[in-house]
Amino acid sequence: MGSSEERVVAVILVGGPTKGTRFRPLSLNIPKPLFPLAGQPMVHHPISACKRIPNLAQIYLVGFYEEREFALYVSSISNELKVPVRYLKEDKPHGSAGGLYNFRDRIMEDSPSHIFLLNCDICCSFPLPEMLDAHKRHGGMGTVLVIKVSAESANQFGELVADPTTNELLHYTEKPETFVSDLINCGVYVFTPDIFGAIQNVSTQRKDRANLRRVSSFEALQSATKALPSDFVRLDQDILSPLAGKKQLYTYETLDFWEQIKTPGMSLKCSALYLSQFRYTSPNLLASGDGTKSANIIGDVYIHPSAKVHPTAKIGPNVSISANARIGPGVRLISCIILDDVEIKENAVVMHAIVGWKSSVGKWSRVQGEGDYNVKTGITILGEAVTVEDEVVVVNCIVLPNKTLNISVHEEIIL
């Protein structure tokens, strides 16, 4: 049992507007961490997972978006969860470890015994209390959440080797060319405050090396621009790699789902994963109906209370409908995200698609993707305020904001 003196702080890295470009056109209107999955902002899922950590004192969101972009969300979520959530803005990107280190004084204000560090753009069940227990059993400075993936896909991630009995992290390498291990880094960590010392060491070493170069070598002048600034510290290459095999880092393997949310296609897949998780965690958020008084609901569906869905519509599986959306008579929605203020008119069909804020889909129109989440136009995406006129078909397309489509389009990116 943890003592009542023990306190935990969680830090969620949310990135900034120059990151996450692969998430366009959806990130043109909203910071990617606030894009809704299963009807809740992406960052809401790790935040609500943090709520399950015993003795949680504070949640910090660290990123380099403007403060005002997160102000509204941070205040409402603090009220909702009864845990203080604060946004800390970096003046520039410091890397995953550098971002943490940059705010070390703020983070240490609560004198936490443990610090969680989570990336925002991953989708998993966030087994944080279980990780913390494992970490206390292991001892050491930190525990990394890991998952087994197929050998073919492992090289897109940080591959690592762990001791099968002690779970100690023995070796770590980022996106290797050859196969090292099918165990990968999930981007979720728990540390003791000793982590700040480790980051400081990297930073100091780098500063020394830079100084040495400056005085001793002409060659260094040319590569100096390429060298990383001393306050830019990556957790994976700069901390995990060198500390592997030194009895300081351990692993905790999740047997649940895990995905990275880099592209709009993946957001649709992750929305489905979170919706299915709601079955266990928040069944009250899932819609139901048999087509008599309210729409016919198939599988896992989220409908915002302010959205209006006609009883003759058929919705699901994997559909989330955001605030003030209007879904007309005889509409069919399958595997899609319908954002705020969207109107879907009579008899229209939307499947494997994301329909952006304030967009409108006309009568008997069809907005469809093939449903392959891994290819660029495998789902159809309508940006903000796109109008699809009556009877028009849009298949496997990405449509940037404020466009009107009056003829059918296939396999196109429409600027």
Next chain:
Amino acid sequence: MKALILVGGFGTRLRPLTLSVPKPLVDFANKPMILHQIEALKAIGVTEVVLAINYQPEVMLNFLKEFETKLGIKITCSQETEPLGTAGPLALARDKLIDESGEPFFVLNSDVISEYPLKEMIAFHKAHGGEASIMVTKVDEPSKYGVVVTEEETGKVEKFVEKPKIFVGNKINAGIYLLNPSVLDRIQLRPTSIEKEVFPKIAAEKKLFAMVLPGFWMDIGQPRDYITGLRLYLDSLRKKSPANLAAGSHIVGNVIVHETAKIGEGCLIGPDVAIGPGCVVESGVRLSRCTVMRGVRIKKHACISSSIIGWHSTVGQWARVENMTILGEDVHVCDEIYSNGGVVLPHKEIKSSILKPEIVM
């Protein structure tokens, strides 16, 4: 008076529909194609129709027996055992076409749909006193066809130019002829072409005259032209007998709906749609520029455009069928499926979307 209809072969260009019935029996505007011609012939007093056919004559005759009595017209077949071109079948049917009356006879091409101004053609034929009359129609791209060059005032044919590279005229052979029995003396029983071998000789003797076909003309031997042909046919119906067209707030443009077909609430039908006997169109369905043949069911909220739905097929809820999709007989498109130009052979179930035009065997 007698008439010969050139029916020809397998009708491969209109597959998969012609995998179920011979081409002349494929429905067009809720009626087998050949009935449009037989009815027009009957209307101007033709008493006997000979079908020049080289494929499945039994099927044709069995079917047409019913119409023989109904229309009071004699229908017989003249079966080629080898393809005889466009003139050979006339020689083969010689005995059926010639009688003591000495009257001219009509020759029609079964692929062609028009207003069949046959009465006017008889008057034209009598007026010029030549041996043969042909209908010509003006087209935008004459280079694709055989062009008929005529004397502007009299209509006397000067020459035929097959697929001209430079412009010689815009009138092409419309496939409707009125011939004196003496023309048969010019045709040998062998594979031969009427346009290349017979007509040029008659023209050389200044006995061939061409009449410009009033109204529309379309060769509906392939799906795209079939759909265009329906539009032209319905336009003409609007002018001639608008009472045959459907009316109501759920109808846009020219639509024919068979009296036994049922249409649900909240549908929008048209323009240029034909719905055949016994069809069921459920609520919230959108149909435009399409033919829905006998016994088809279109389920709720489906949307169909520029397509042909073959006999007894079904289209599922929220399905989308468009862009020259041709469903053969008894094809079932499952709920929510999208077909973009799918050409589907008979008796198939379509369970996954067809995103690009392709043939489903």
